[in-house]
Amino acid sequence: MASVTLEHVKKIYDKNVVAVHDFNLEIKDKEFVVFVGPSGCGKSTTLRMIAGLEDISDGILKIDDRVVNDVEPKDRDIAMVFQNYALYPHITVYENLAFSLRLRKMDKEEIHRRVIQAADILGITEYLGRKPKALSGGQRQRVAIGRAIVRNAKVFLMDEPLSNLDAKLRNQMRAEIILLRKRVNTTFVYVTHDQTEAMTLGDRIVVMKDGYIQQVGTPQEVFDTPVNLFVAGFIGSPQMNFLKAHLVKEDSGYAVELLGSKIALNEDQNQVLAQKGIGSKDIILGVRPEHTTVLFDSTQNAIECTIDVNEMMGSELHLHLSSKNGDRIIVRLPTVDLTKEQRSSLAYGNKLYITFPAKVVHLFDPETEASLING
Ligand SMILES: Nc1ncnc2c1ncn2[C@@H]1O[C@H](COP(=O)(O)OP(=O)(O)O)[C@@H](O)[C@H]1O
Ligand SMILES: [Mg+2]
Known part of the structure; x- marks a missing residue:
């Protein structure tokens, strides 16, 4: 069991490529961080x-309280699973699992016990005698994970382990990784470019861009309170809509004006904006497709849109709309309560009206791209 701490960690490759700037993070024992x-x-x-596997150009890396910047990989008590599996093709699954233990000159019976146990955890016992080329992608990935399990390492590192699998298998393996995590109960650091994987697997997620951490938080925190435009757009699917709007400060409080509509902000939002001393200004308003209210008739304060595309997703529709100003807006509309007439009215070129309550809107500074409310 181990914690992992990065303090001001930096990586500069040759030719002055700065790949990671000032990375600070404390990963707790048994935490799953993505x-x-x-x-x-x-x-x-x-x-x-x-x-x-890479030198640290600057900063400190600790496993528990020990600084490991200059400790050899094999002495860090870490196991890593790669995207491309990196199995040895010419030996059996059993030998692939046993390989690193044999290198360590571990007792034969102990090796056997661990291989059998890992195979059991991953449901690959019947393939132990096969060579990797006689396995499917998902089975190979299990063997790759098994090689990490047999080591009883303190920390599990996984670099896009599911990227080479097709969508269905990826969903299945994602669930298996959640179960695996419960069984091996150790510290996990998991890398992915897929926000769904990050949201479903992580206790905490670290959103990165251009070598900088953008935000660290639980999936719920990052989804509910993104600190900037990048995080807001990256987390959530379809992505958050961004619209040009104007924040107005009035005696009664703050409101947002856009496209002929006015949304009075709520008490919490008012408090933060007042505390920060923010005056009336242009802003970017963010609203998630699932937080938009769709109206079939014009009402006061609703925003008029034209339907560009209607994507039928089964239980919901994804409607691509454009505003009078040419803003593009995507909304998600559950199909279950729609009447026949309503469905048929959702056709290309027809008008539709949308609104959103104050509690679902996100406000960003157009220059700094930072949230005016969060962070
Ligand atoms: N061995 C290397 N030499 C030089 N630049 C590298 C090397 N490996 C990665 N980079 C650069 O460092 C940056 C980060 O790469 P990487 O860590 O692989 O990103 P990610 O895993 O998020 O896709 C990229 O700009 C990449 O081109
Ligand atoms: Mg990568």
């Missing part, structure tokens, strides 16, 4: 520094 962000944001580099 690094998430677009390709190239420094996730793998950070993970590889924890594993000892």
